[in-house]
Amino acid sequence: MSLDTRDTRDTLDLPVPDPGLHEEERFTDSDEAAGRRAYRQVVGLLAAVPVLAITFVVVYFAVPADAQLVLFGSAFKAHPVLLGLTGGVAVLAIGVALIHWARTIMGDQDVVEERHPAGSSAEARQAAAAVFAEGVEQSGIGRRKLIGMGLAGGVGILAVPAVVMLADMGPWPTAAVRAETIERTIWAQAVRIVNDVNNLPVKAAEVELGQLINAQPENLHELQESDPVAYQREKAKAALIVVRMDPAAIRIPASRQDWQVDGILAYSKICTHVGCPISLWEQQTHHLLCPCHQSTFDLANSGVVVFGPAARSLPQLPIMVDDEGFLVARSDFTVPVGPSYFERDSSRDFKEGDD
Amino acid sequence: MRARRHKAARPLVVVAALVLLGAVYAGLSPATTGVADDATTSAQVEQGRQLFAVSCASCHGLNGEGLASQGAPSLAGVGAAAVDFQVRTGRMPMANPLAQAPRKPNTFTDAEIAALAAFVANLGTGPEIPTEDQYLPEGLTAEQIARGGDLFRTNCSACHNFQGSGGALPQGITAPTLIGVDAKTIHEAMRTGPGQMPVFGGGAIPDSDVKAMIGYLEEVHAQPSAGLTLGSLGPVSEGFWGWVVGIGSLVLFALWITSKAARR
Numbered sequence: 279m280s281l282d283t284r285d286t287r288d289t290l291d292l293p294v295p296d297p298g299l300h301e302e303e304r305f306t307d308s309d310e311a312a313g314r315r316a317y318r319q320v321v322g323l324l325a326a327v328p329v330l331a332i333t334f335v336v337v338y339f340a341v342p343a344d345a346q347l348v349l350f351g352s353a354f355k356a357h358p359v360l361l362g363l364t365g366g367v368a369v370l371a372i373g374v375a376l377i378h379w380a381r382t383i384m385g386d387q388d389v390v391e392e393r394h395p396a397g398s399s400a401e402a403r404q405a406a407a408a409v410f411a412e413g414v415e416q417s418g419i420g421r422r423k424l425i426g427m428g429l430a431g432g433v434g435i436l437a438v439p440a441v442v443m444l445a446d447m448g449p450w451p452t453a454a455v456r457a458e459t460i461e462r463t464i465w466a467q468a469v470r471i472v473n474d475v476n477n478l479p480v481k482a483a484e485v486e487l488g489q490l491i492n493a494q495p496e497n498l499h500e501l502q503e504s505d506p507v508a509y510q511r512e513k514a515k516a517a518l519i520v521v522r523m524d525p526a527a528i529r530i531p532a533s534r535q536d537w538q539v540d541g542i543l544a545y546s547k548i549c550t551h552v553g554c555p556i557s558l559w560e561q562q563t564h565h566l567l568c569p570c571h572q573s574t575f576d577l578a579n580s581g582v583v584v585f586g587p588a589a590r591s592l593p594q595l596p597i598m599v600d601d602e603g604f605l606v607a608r609s610d611f612t613v614p615v616g617p618s619y620f621e622r623d624s625s626r627d628f629k630e631g632d633d
Numbered sequence: 634m635r636a637r638r639h640k641a642a643r644p645l646v647v648v649a650a651l652v653l654l655g656a657v658y659a660g661l662s663p664a665t666t667g668v669a670d671d672a673t674t675s676a677q678v679e680q681g682r683q684l685f686a687v688s689c690a691s692c693h694g695l696n697g698e699g700l701a702s703q704g705a706p707s708l709a710g711v712g713a714a715a716v717d718f719q720v721r722t723g724r725m726p727m728a729n730p731l732a733q734a735p736r737k738p739n740t741f742t743d744a745e746i747a748a749l750a751a752f753v754a755n756l757g758t759g760p761e762i763p764t765e766d767q768y769l770p771e772g773l774t775a776e777q778i779a780r781g782g783d784l785f786r787t788n789c790s791a792c793h794n795f796q797g798s799g800g801a802l803p804q805g806i807t808a809p810t811l812i813g814v815d816a817k818t819i820h821e822a823m824r825t826g827p828g829q830m831p832v833f834g835g836g837a838i839p840d841s842d843v844k845a846m847i848g849y850l851e852e853v854h855a856q857p858s859a860g861l862t863l864g865s866l867g868p869v870s871e872g873f874w875g876w877v878v879g880i881g882s883l884v885l886f887a888l889w890i891t892s893k894a895a896r897r
Contacts, residue, residue: 302896346857353857381894473837475783484836488826491837492787521831558791560802560829567803569791574803 299388306382316382323375330368337361456621461614463495463516465595470496471520471544471605479604480520482539488561491520492547495607515615517547517555518595520605521577523564528578531633537596539605544595545581546615549573551588553617566592580628589618591628674751681752684745688726697756703730711825712759713750718821720746733806733828760824767840768820770848778852781845788833789846796865797850802829812854816847 305312337360345356398406419426449455470479474492477499485491495516501509525541537543545566547555554570564578573586581592593615596608613626686695694700697708708715719725723737741749750762773781786795794800797811806829811819820843826832838846863870 304894304896306894350861352862354860355857359860377890381890381892386893474787475780476838476842478837478839481836484834486826486832486834488832489834489837490788490831493837556791557788558802559831561826561831562829565803 299390301387304382304386313383316378320375320379320383323371323378326371327368330364330371334361334364334368337364451621453621460515460616460619463610463615464497464501464512465495465516465518465607465610467607467609468600469607470600471518471597471607472496472499474517481603482542482599482605483603485520485522485542485605487522487524487541489520489522490557490559490561492557493518493520493544514553515548518544519547519557519559519566519577520544520597521559521564523578528564529580531580531628533633534580534594534596536598537594537608539597539599542597542605543577544597544605544607545575545577546593546595546611548616549588550583550590550592550615551586551617556592579630580632582628582630590624594628677748677751678755680745681748681750684741684749685752688741689749692727692730697753705730708753708756710757710759711753712757713754713762714760714821715825715827716750716753717746717762718818718825718827720749722818724827736809760821763817763820763824763840765817768816768844768847770816770844770851773845773848777845778848781842781847781849782853784838784842785846785849788838792830794866796853798865800866811850816844816851819843819847819850 306316307313337357341357341360343357347354347356347359349359397403414420449459451459471491471493472479472495474494477496479496480491480493494513495518498509498513498516501512520542522540522542525538528541530538530543547557549556549568549570551568551571551573554568556566556568556575558567558569559565559577560567564576565584566575566577566581568574568586568588571587573588574584575581575588575592576584577592581594583589583591593611593613595611597605598608600606613624614622618624685693685697689697692700692703692705693708694705699705699707716725719734720741721739723739724734727734728737739746753759754761770781785797789797792800792802792808793811794808799810800808802808808830820840822830823833823838823843824835833843861874863874
């Protein structure tokens with residue numbers, strides 16, 4: 279194969295005939311008036327730049343920082359809007375002027391500039407190969423082979439610390455570790471249910487029909503001060519949705535009769551698909567809709583999925599009232615909350631038709 | 634001989650006329666109905682019953698018992714606040730019982746709404762119409778407004794968006810915008826849970842927190858924007874603008890730059 283492509287244009291059998299260069303005069307070349315118009319436009323655009331730049335400076339000093347501008351029915355901060363308009367349009371005018379100049383006034387003949395071949399010549403390559411071979415010979419690696427093997431082994435073994443460190447980025451998810459981390463929350467027997475943000479405990483008698491409470495465990499608050507990392511981690515798992523529905527209008531399976539208090543039911547707020555927090559609950563349909571991928575759970579039917587990509591029912595938290603009338607957990611969740619993971623045992627999740 | 638009037642007669646007549654006018658006004662004004670005496674209340678309930686029979690009973694039944702075939706719920710226990718919310722915002726009476734009730738101009742007077750509310754409140758215990766000290770977000774500290782923002786984002790933003798701009802819900806219904814909605818209406822909506830909206834009761838979110846949430850909304854809506862907010866709808870409108878308008882105009886620019894100037 280020839281390294282020189284300079285004459286291939288003539289010798290190669292082209293699949294399509296080379297159309298060659300196509301030259302046609304622009305209006306701005308043939309029509310004197312069009313040429314002058316383009317010239318004026320370019321100069322006009324460039325002349326606008328100093329005007330805009332000075333306006334920018336004037337706006338910078340003259341417009342009060344808190345001035346408002348009402349455009350399209352909404353209030354804007356006048357300062358940034360006007361600075362952006364003057365500065366932005368000035369830069370844009372320079373760009374448009376340059377391109378307009380290039381398209382209409384600069385010479386536009388197509389020029390073919392042949393590329394030199396990318397590869398080196400055969401002599402140069404042979405010389406390089408000879409230099410390399412001489413280097414190898416002088417390094418002595420051909421006769422003292424252990425140096426090469428030692429180098430390869432030394433570099434290779436460095437992968438071990440890297441792998442060990444990567445593998446130790448978190449606890450190894452053995453069954454025992456999972457049971458203490460992703461498979462449990464800080465909900466436990468007699469832990470009070472409190473409203474998120476204001477931490478008010480919830481009296482069962484005060485929960486109205488159709489009410490929604492975005493709740494969390496009372497003991498979460500203690501972590502906020504003592505261990506902020508654990509606080510975030512536990513909040514992400516323990517977040518709760520408490521709703522009250524008419525017990526006669528919903529289906530409560532026999533096994534879950536004592537998980538609820540007069541139609542007050544508590545569910546995990548964490549979607550079983552990929553773990554988004556859900557609080558879009560429709561009072562009349564009793565459907566809870568996840569904003570991320572539209573998974574929809576029926577809270578009137580033990581949290582089964584009625585729509586969307588989620589594969590598992592929303593875990594329900596068994597609740598009861600304490601002797602002061604406040605809602606408390608009966609236990610932790612009976613199944614892990616949140617999205618699926620490889621080792622998860624999903625045999626105990628509630629399925630449509632379970633009792 | 635002409636009978637001489639006492640010289641205090643004229644001022645006394647004026648005072649008596651003012652008292653009478655005040656009494657009539659107090660009887661008609663909804664803000665003071667809470668303490669009206671039994672006679673006024675029963676007259677108001679009676680007026681409410683008549684208004685109800687004309688304007689509401691075709692769906693809700695003469696005694697507010699509801700009519701399942703019209704999708705009209707029973708009004709026992711919905712309370713005066715629900716009536717005030719639904720009628721004052723023009724949602725009730727509905728134009729189309731099959732669609733979500735939109736906000737529209739209300740054709741009832743305040744006194745008529747008060748009468749309807751009194752009648753419905755008589756059907757069963759429910760939330761009362763809130764008073765100004767329950768909902769007006771006055772004298773809030775920056776800390777309270779921030780807490781109101783926390784509560785709003787936790788409880789409301791799933792449907793109404795982080796700025797209260799409203800949003801889409803399943804089955805073609807929408808969560809309405811809260812921009813320009815008065816504090817009383819927001820308080821009533823939280824306490825009564827109209828339509829698909831859940832109830833946010835006073836046990837979990839007391840009036841002081843409702844005021845903080847309303848204060849947050851007013852604060853957010855009063856903030857001028859440094860650019861187009863695109864309805865403050867977040868990723869959908871911003872993505873549309875960025876990808877279609879922004880990238881689209883860049884593509885058009887690129888086409889213009891690489892095209893050849895006009896030729897004969």
